[in-house]
Amino acid sequence: MHYQLYYWTGIQGRGEFVRLALEDAGADYTEVARVEGDAVMYAFLEGSKEGPRPFAPPFLKAGRLVIAQVANILHYLGPRLALVPETESRRLQALQLQLTITDLVAEVHDTHHPIASSRYYEDQRPEAARRAEDLRSNRLPKFLGYFEDVLEQGGGRHLLRQHSYVDLSLFQVLSGLDYMFPKRMSTLAPTLPLLQGLKGRVAQRPNIATYLASERRVAFNTNGIFRHYPELDAA
Amino acid sequence: MHYQLYYWTGIQGRGEFVRLALEDAGADYTEVARVEGDAVMYAFLEGSKEGPRPFAPPFLKAGRLVIAQVANILHYLGPRLALVPETESRRLQALQLQLTITDLVAEVHDTHHPIASSRYYEDQRPEAARRAEDLRSNRLPKFLGYFEDVLEQGGGRHLLRQHSYVDLSLFQVLSGLDYMFPKRMSTLAPTLPLLQGLKGRVAQRPNIATYLASERRVAFNTNGIFRHYPELDAA
Secondary structure, three states, X not given: OOEEEEOOOOOOOOHHHHHHHHHHOOOOEEEHHHHHOHHHHHHHHOOOOOOOOOOOOOEEEEOOEEEEOHHHHHHHHHHHOOOOOOOXXXXXXXXXXXXXXXXXXXHHHHHHOOOOOOOOHHHHHHHHHHHHHHHHHXXXXXXXXXXXXXXXXXXXXXXXXXXXXXXXXXXXXXXXXXXXXXXXXXXXXXXXXXXXXXXXXXXXXXXXXXXXXXXXXXOOOOOOOOOOOHHHOOO | OOXXXXXXXXXXXXXXXXXXXXXXXXXXXXXXHHHHOHHHHHHHHOOOOOOOOOOOOOEEEEOOEEEEOHHHHHHHHHHHOOXXXXXXXXXXXXXXXXXXXXXXXXXXXXXXXXXXXXXXHHHHHHHHHHHHXXXXXXHHHHHHHHHHHHHHXXXXXOOOOOOOHHHHXXXXXXXXXXXXXXXXXXXXXXXXXXXXXXXXXXXXXXXXXXXXXXOOOXXXXXXXXXXXXXXXXXX
């Protein structure tokens, strides 16, 4: 199967969670907007293309299917790319973990945009400072502590006792948080040894290492989900 | 199958999306915390029970399975309660729509808690006023306009051309928004005729009508996701 991934150019964004799965599996895929420009997505978003209308990128075209929402795309790709265990119970567990990652990603995004995603960060800086304090103090330890415990429960190396798309997504979250909150993550790192190990192992998977070193991997920047604004970070 | 639903007592909250599916299908289920108290959930949340650890309620126990995250629970229940079409493509479409509802619900929650879910609304009122203005002006028309278009694309009566758990969840969102933003929803209603029709039809489904009139349906209140604070509403 040849897959077509549609996502905004210039940022990793939510598309990166899908990209990492496709890259890790060595799947045959095209990043359509990087070839044809972002405007190619509008016909889908406006509903003038055949198939279910996505609310927002990313979406994946697989034959006649048009699949939107990261967790849904990964739920579809998982068995096809051998990136999820085969049993229904494990697939449900993978989806649950991915949706918890989705929740964390939304909270991270709203940290620099607590008032309105349509406004600039500069228009909501005081509010962002307040929200970032709560994320650093309460939400990050809660979410990351949860994933550390799930890793421990699963034997320490994988969230699902074997490699899966959820490990790849958690790698992305940890990498993004390291970029966004270097001080805070330095403080938290010693309390999260299993997550640190997971992050290192994923980065060294051959296809992932190749991808991370390639031009296809856009650098983290202050247009994406994970943004480094020094004033939002603290130990 | 006997299902056990675990969710906080005293609010509809995210549990309501699962409850509506179970009620509509006439499923055999127990609300465990309403019988035994909220504390019964802690052993699951702390990871001392067998099975995957949920990050947060709601979660569903079905035999030995423990399934968390609303969209995941509904994805599991859908085929078992005949609340989703049978093909994989339609199940993916249902999950995509449910995840878009999930996104909207998170934005609605964060409207009264834009800074920290751990703090009182009274501690973040100015920020909530700013965020509510954006939700009313930009996000609600965007999300609801999207669902109106999906309804139209699907023939006007159902999001997936047949009754499904997604119709039930959208009913819940519309009911909650009517409670939370009576002025704004009055203004928007004439632009959303298909959603208005859907809401009315779901409310009249026999099992749903019975449920809504029962003591099991907790009233909307200012502890849940959809909260009516008059100062956050405007036409």
